[in-house]
Amino acid sequence: MARRKGKMQEEVLEVLRRHDQPQTAYALLAEMRADHPLLAPTTIYRALDALMERGAIHRLESLKAFVIRRHEDQGDACLMAICDECGAVEERLAPRLIDDVSAEAAKSGFAPTRHVIEVHGRCAGCEPGDTAR
Amino acid sequence: MARRKGKMQEEVLEVLRRHDQPQTAYALLAEMRADHPLLAPTTIYRALDALMERGAIHRLESLKAFVIRRHEDQGDACLMAICDECGAVEERLAPRLIDDVSAEAAKSGFAPTRHVIEVHGRCAGCEPGDTAR
């Protein structure tokens, strides 16, 4: 039953790669049931956990959904810009900004370990003000 | 059955005031069932939605939980520092920081409307390095 090393992780990654929008665990599950009819949520969540641990994907807390990471090697030091119109997500590296956020939290002696920085709005393509109108 | 204007909202607020840690919707539900044995999730979620809309409470996306807001009048322009040790949450006003986050997102033409900025870590009281050891 267990095929080989991290097969599920790779399959989940591949499905995520086919989408440029974040996918929920259950959307992934539904899609993967084409190949694995008996697939259970547990399996998906385990794969997702492992992928997050190795920095390959990112969980968007405010969407309860997952996306591929463009910058795998940067820890959690990024900002996610989420377009509420088209659903697109832009991962933006901003180490200085994350430092500023940490510094702000640290003012009261807080020691940060993980950052959740998600901005909702409209992406350039969906924003009416600029090119269209 | 419906008592009067926003009664549920006030009751939910009162329960939240009795806790200094964030509460999940179902924790609130359980607590409020002491007074209202037949209370349904729907009712709680409606009250929570209304309270969020008027800025009285804040939803912590990464905890799926809700806290009282200290700074009701500041829109979403705040940073939440969440202690993973004791569960305490500090709401910190940081308009300049939020502006910086917006500016960073705006670099690609993104137009921000809502900010989710949550920092996990250890609060001063739980951090071993400083006073204790």
Added chain:
DNA sequence: TCTCTTGTGTTACTTTATAACATCACAGTA
């Protein structure tokens, strides 16, 4: 071959959240 570790299968369940429709309470007003 043995054994250890890691990943996966399986079953069942908990927690979180929403949809759809009925009903009630208050305000305004006729």
Added chain:
DNA sequence: TACTGTGATGTTATAAAGTAACACAAGAGA
């Protein structure tokens, strides 16, 4: 007083998200 409109709440049912616990399989190395 009765009428009516609106918004909050009640009620029922279900969807969506996530986890626990235990069993088994597949490689890796001894």
